[in-house]
Amino acid sequence: MQEYLSQLPKTELHLHIEGTLEPELMFELARRNGIELSYASIEEVKAAYRFDDLQGFLNLYYQGMGVLRTRQDFFDLAMDYFKRAAGEGVVHIDMHFDPQAHLSRGVSLETAMEGLLEAKERAERSLDLSVGMIMAFLRDRSAEEALQVFEQAKPYWERLDAIGLDSAERDNPPSKFKTLFARAGEAGLRRVAHAGEEGPAAYIHEALDELDVERIDHGVRCLEDDSLVERLRAEQVVLTVCPLSNVSLKVIDQLEEHPLPRLLEKGLKITISSDDPAYFGGGLLDNHVACHKAFGWGKDTFAKLNRNALEEAFMSEERRQILLERLEKSL
Ligand SMILES: Nc1ncnc2[nH]cnc12
Numbered sequence: 001m002q003e004y005l006s007q008l009p010k011t012e013l014h015l016h017i018e019g020t021l022e023p024e025l026m027f028e029l030a031r032r033n034g035i036e037l038s039y040a041s042i043e044e045v046k047a048a049y050r051f052d053d054l055q056g057f058l059n060l061y062y063q064g065m066g067v068l069r070t071r072q073d074f075f076d077l078a079m080d081y082f083k084r085a086a087g088e089g090v091v092h093i094d095m096h097f098d099p100q101a102h103l104s105r106g107v108s109l110e111t112a113m114e115g116l117l118e119a120k121e122r123a124e125r126s127l128d129l130s131v132g133m134i135m136a137f138l139r140d141r142s143a144e145e146a147l148q149v150f151e152q153a154k155p156y157w158e159r160l161d162a163i164g165l166d167s168a169e170r171d172n173p174p175s176k177f178k179t180l181f182a183r184a185g186e187a188g189l190r191r192v193a194h195a196g197e198e199g200p201a202a203y204i205h206e207a208l209d210e211l212d213v214e215r216i217d218h219g220v221r222c223l224e225d226d227s228l229v230e231r232l233r234a235e236q237v238v239l240t241v242c243p244l245s246n247v248s249l250k251v252i253d254q255l256e257e258h259p260l261p262r263l264l265e266k267g268l269k270i271t272i273s274s275d276d277p278a279y280f281g282g283g284l285l286d287n288h289v290a291c292h293k294a295f296g297w298g299k300d301t302f303a304k305l306n307r308n309a310l311e312e313a314f315m316s317e318e319r320r321q322i323l324l325e326r327l328e329k330s331l
């Protein structure tokens, strides 16, 4: 099965590029930029990656990305991940990135954008990988700041696929960002949002109704509301579920208890992703292998999850057709 899962062309719709920062690269970038880390060794960093909840993780995630200073750092971060992902059979990644987390520590939008865009272009030329760009906004910061950053990013709008909404979900409802999402829609951008990870099922309804998003990142708490489940099924709204992330952040106790099998049984359009692979114990292939072990899923289920992801990915129709055909041949 491991071999089948390795060669299966896999598509990831939910990945934070800053969450791919492996401790080894963190140390290298710290050295390059003359930054003193609060960790003495790579082992110490890894030992710190035990979280009680989303906020516990976010504190380390924002701290870790402090080593990213130059355009080259952003390029290296992304390229490092793209190579690893392509090496394990990932053919497409829709990548979130968090400009506000860099602006707030004095790193310009241009520095982050130029480094990430260069890595995307290099990967698309030199690896068998396509990359979608999702500019994410931090929901625990103000709506005014988000709008201001979105306007500042105008020179890059045509190179973005979508905007997203992430960071601390509790008490930061989607409706807070209604104006931003309307503005992004007018600018021709697609929209996605994290909802129903730690926040209530009502936030999923709200993201659909008030932000007009086309997919929900996580969404696992939809099961608390039968009418919502029925709506997600009828509209075939894609959920980008992140199994290892949910275990790491204690959204669920253990993978065997994850609602994924129930979500599939209910006929929802499910995909799986790695979220922040450097922090949550593995990339997209590891998530596949863990689900196989926990749920006993066979080839058909994994084919379906990746077909779903390919159908919804931010990529050209030409590449989608090529990859869909390749997926069918790999079965
Ligand atoms: N799992 C997650 N939820 C919310 N915001 C995030 N930013 C990075 N990973 C995240």
Ligand SMILES: [Zn+2]
Residues within 6 Å of the ligand: 014, 016, 166, 194, 217, 275
């Ligand atoms: Zn996420």
